[in-house]
Amino acid sequence: KNKNGNLTAPTPQNTPINPAPITSSYRPSIPAISEDMETITTQAIAGAFTGNPALLSMLQGKLGTLVGRPSGYIDQLPASVKRRLNGLKYLQSKHAELENKFQEEVLALEKKYLQLYQPLYDQRAQVISGAYEPTDEEVALGEKVDEEDEDDDEDDDDKKHAQDDEDKDDKDTAQVKGIPEFWLTLLKNHPQIVETITEEDEGALKHLIDVRMSYMEQPGFKLDFEFSENDYFTNKVLTKTYYYQDHAYGGDFVYDHAEGCAIDWKEGKDLTVTIETKKQRHKGTNKTRVVKRTVPSNSFFYFFSPPTIPDEEEEIDEEEAEGLDAKLEADYEMGEEFKDKIIPHAVDYFTGKALQYEDYDDEEDFDDDDEEDDDEDDD
């Protein structure tokens, strides 16, 4: 019992994860050898239930008892040992106080660096919009970055080839302003986000001209999606805000909930619904009429209508709970992708460089999708 026949260390799988306790703020990546290996991790949901009694009671009520409740052996310890254990609990509580301070210091550091990154993000937005034209020196330095990378890879052939035909189309394109469809292009390079973008969405996402992140007074962060004038909605900025719970176990941040924003769709332009037309025959008169019905449609813009956690009173069954859990997790992860990957490395997502370092699995990236999608961007 409690043993098995493996020589290797334990390799739990299918653990619901999204860890990053602050105490492991630079938990390193693992070099992968195989591309299609299964998920193996000891990382569990740290602090998952902390401070969220609604979720906790939901879990306890619907899904049985919690793992890891002390199984009574503590009570059976000799009194002298129990006494020492209480001494240790005191030490652990002092440790927890320090962990909270550490968490605060890391957050302060993140905020400090966001301020340092911000001028670079602002200039990036200006280059993309065409408000700023990079200097020759900046361009030369940017070209060098590429060359250094390619020296590493020992394949600078592409680069030289690219430079050869640089002058050809100068006249044709002198009037192109900034970098058109920069954000749409890079979002379509993201293996998971591309899956949420419909062909109809692209018309609106062509007008996405910047994505920004900011911290708030309370724990959490806010994403701003800035759009240029477009035919779809009147909002200049769409926002998505993620709130963390207050100090949780082990100095972790734990998601509390997310809030989207109302999109002011122009007449008949709501991308989150489709109008279905249906012919109906009246039984008495035998006349036919066309009935229009609004049905929800697949769309990236559901990102701004995140799933909500039901009230404690509300009854949901296990299947619903799991479905909701998966939706919440996907929503939180998409927010994190924007905050930690896409906003910081937007240029590398545009060029594809970021994908060389992020081992996105392009075949098994969907929970309920067994088809092998072709993620290649043919633009």
Place this chain on the structure above:
Amino acid sequence: KNKNGNLTAPTPQNTPINPAPITSSYRPSIPAISEDMETITTQAIAGAFTGNPALLSMLQGKLGTLVGRPSGYIDQLPASVKRRLNGLKYLQSKHAELENKFQEEVLALEKKYLQLYQPLYDQRAQVISGAYEPTDEEVALGEKVDEEDEDDDEDDDDKKHAQDDEDKDDKDTAQVKGIPEFWLTLLKNHPQIVETITEEDEGALKHLIDVRMSYMEQPGFKLDFEFSENDYFTNKVLTKTYYYQDHAYGGDFVYDHAEGCAIDWKEGKDLTVTIETKKQRHKGTNKTRVVKRTVPSNSFFYFFSPPTIPDEEEEIDEEEAEGLDAKLEADYEMGEEFKDKIIPHAVDYFTGKALQYEDYDDEEDFDDDDEEDDDEDDD
């Protein structure tokens, strides 16, 4: 193409993960509703191949091309846009410099806090060994910690019950020194680590009296396992050292390799092997003799003989690569569990409290084990 029928955000699964780029140093946890949901994550191996040409070429050679190579659309951009893109690449390279500085600052912060935690760890070790007896005040404060927690849970019945029979066995146990088998008990409470501990291992792990973590000059960390005098080996301390690669993409730390240590087993006490005896009959003389053979045995102590990454020249097939990858990942994760969870929260693993916050999946925690193990600790 590239679209599917889901309304929800994308929920990739089975992505080989172990992320924690430093830029997401407080990537928060997600409250779980369902206990047995599948792994869903957009987190991929960040910087997985960075700076490890051996692994990179192995992957490229054995497992096809990398995901996310730019697919040629960059070359087809108008010259003016290409020029601006180079301007952006320059900005991205400035960003990368800042990210590296951020990583260094977080590491400095981690080191600073390890120093602040250390006196608490030292005192913990002294209480466990019996060298220090907690004061009445410390014990009282430790009891309070428990009460506060249980007030939250609204079930302080257990606690009161525990206090009732506190005086009964005072005489019997006055001679117990410290907290015997503290580390063995807490390791057996860890859902994944318990799976690596054999009944034979327990004899040696009873003598594990402290586990410590330290940083080194070069990027990485070292784990020290301190043992009291025992019948199994002569080492006072067993060590496991994890080395990170130098600055990787996006300011991440990425594992390079791990090193164990030689265990000086006492005669016939090596827990990592079993002596198999086999009767052999000599064909000519028809005499029987007993042959002893040493075969590898399941053991926790393989933790100190981590898997090694083969040389670039060495040929390995896809299956071997995957097996090695899984072993390496499991080894790195076990190191992280010690560094980020077990050492900081040892007391909470002993009492089981930590497991209430870490949503370890107690049924599916093994890669190749379909049995439903009973993880309950019956001590």
